[in-house]
Amino acid sequence: MSKFLTQRLQSFAAYTPGEQPKNAETLIKLNTNESPYPPSPKAMEALTKTSIEDLRLYSDLSASALISALSEDLQVPRDQIICGNGSDEIIYFAMLAFGTRGVSFADITYGFYDVWAKVSGFSIQILPLDQGFNINPEDYTTNDRMVIIANPNAPTGIALPQSAIETIVNGNPDQVVLIDEAYVDFGGESAIPLIEKYDNLLISRTFSKSRQMAGARLGFALGNAELIRDLNKIRYSINPYNVNSLTQALGTASIKDKDYFDWTRSEIIRTREYTVEALGKLGFSVMPSSCNFVFAKPPRISGKAYQDGLRQRNIFVRRFELARIENYLRITIGSMPQMKRLIEATKELICS
Numbered sequence: 373m374s375k376f377l378t379q380r381l382q383s384f385a386a387y388t389p390g391e392q393p394k395n396a397e398t399l400i401k402l403n404t405n406e407s408p409y410p411p412s413p414k415a416m417e418a419l420t421k422t423s424i425e426d427l428r429l430y431s432d433l434s435a436s437a438l439i440s441a442l443s444e445d446l447q448v449p450r451d452q453i454i455c456g457n458g459s460d461e462i463i464y465f466a467m468l469a470f471g472t473r474g475v476s477f478a479d480i481t482y483g484f485y486d487v488w489a490k491v492s493g494f495s496i497q498i499l500p501l502d503q504g505f506n507i508n509p510e511d512y513t514t515n516d517r518m519v520i521i522a523n524p525n526a527p528t529g530i531a532l533p534q535s536a537i538e539t540i541v542n543g544n545p546d547q548v549v550l551i552d553e554a555y556v557d558f559g560g561e562s563a564i565p566l567i568e569k570y571d572n573l574l575i576s577r578t579f580s581k582s583r584q585m586a587g588a589r590l591g592f593a594l595g596n597a598e599l600i601r602d603l604n605k606i607r608y609s610i611n612p613y614n615v616n617s618l619t620q621a622l623g624t625a626s627i628k629d630k631d632y633f634d635w636t637r638s639e640i641i642r643t644r645e646y647t648v649e650a651l652g653k654l655g656f657s658v659m660p661s662s663c664n665f666v667f668a669k670p671p672r673i674s675g676k677a678y679q680d681g682l683r684q685r686n687i688f689v690r691r692f693e694l695a696r697i698e699n700y701l702r703i704t705i706g707s708m709p710q711m712k713r714l715i716e717a718t719k720e721l722i723c724s
């Protein structure tokens with residue numbers, strides 16, 4: 373740390389991303405919820421020589437083709453969509469725009485909410501999940517702060533029905549409620565039908581999980597046109613060319629390839645069901661997952677012993693050193709052969 377660092381940030385703990393080990397080919401990487409599949413073949417075709425030559429120009433400020441494709445796919449008007457450099461950027465823009473009076477979120481959820489609120493100096497209200505790791509919608513009504521909820525939640529994988537989201541949005545007419553739908557394509561119920569009805573609802577989505585494009589950095593938000601205008605104001609105040617032109621082209625092609633999207637997510641869901649059942653048979657407690665990962669606790673051994681044992685067998689999974697969940701592992705759903713290897717390794721570890 374230099375002597376120049378802002379006082380407030382000196383004891384500040386930044387977000388810790390999941391490990392990105394070298395030699396990734398030789399190991400099974402189930403720790404950052406990436407897809408085992410490549411992006412759509414149509415996206416690969418979009419990466420032409422011309423698209424690379426065009427890098428000399430700034431990217432399209434209005435992400436016109438991409439927003440049109442999203443608009444058509446999701447049946448949401450163009451002026452109700454904004455794209456970002458990953459959904460991380462969009463959620464942070466939203467916090468800057470709407471979080472100055474403070475931000476409320478769960479104790480066990482996406483770790484970045486806490487980091488962004490802290491780096492911005494905003495006050496934080498933590499609303500703990502119940503014993504079963506569920507969100508109680510009643511906790512979120514009569515709130516005087518911006519609300520952020522990941523639905524389905526991470527790292528638990530548990531989804532709230534649209535009716536519960538509506539209770540929360542309806543109960544906070546003077547606050548923005550941001551629903552982070554990073555994992556919704558794997559079985560959650562989207563709040564998109566509610567954006568016409570509520571002017572305080574914002575939804576974020578990403579291409580990182582269900583569209584196999586984590587490295588392209590592409591996310592977007594949907595909501596009332598005025599909320600989107602506010603977010604664009606923040607964007608134009610920080611980084612107007614936030615989505616590069618190659619990513620715009622890849623994203624547009626990916627959205628248009630509905631067949632591949634449906635095939636990959638149904639493969640992930642099928643492989644998840646296999647994994648849930650196999651871990652359950654081995655005595656794990658597994659939370660009901662609507663995501664491309666499962667959150668599970670091993671029998672007999674600690675979470676750390678299980679994670680270390682897997683690692684010795686070249687399998688990486690994620691664990692959070694947090695009260696209530698330190699013995700749980702968040703295991704990304706990879707390909708079927710990868711998950712079969714995980715189950716074999718698991719048998720060795722818990723039956724020895």
Ligand SMILES: *Cc1c(COP(=O)(O)O)cnc(C)c1O
Nearest residue numbers: 458459460482526554578580591
């Ligand atoms: C992965 C993830 C994101 C961030 O996605 P990017 O689009 O890659 O920035 C946001 N929210 C949750 C809950 C996530 O798991």
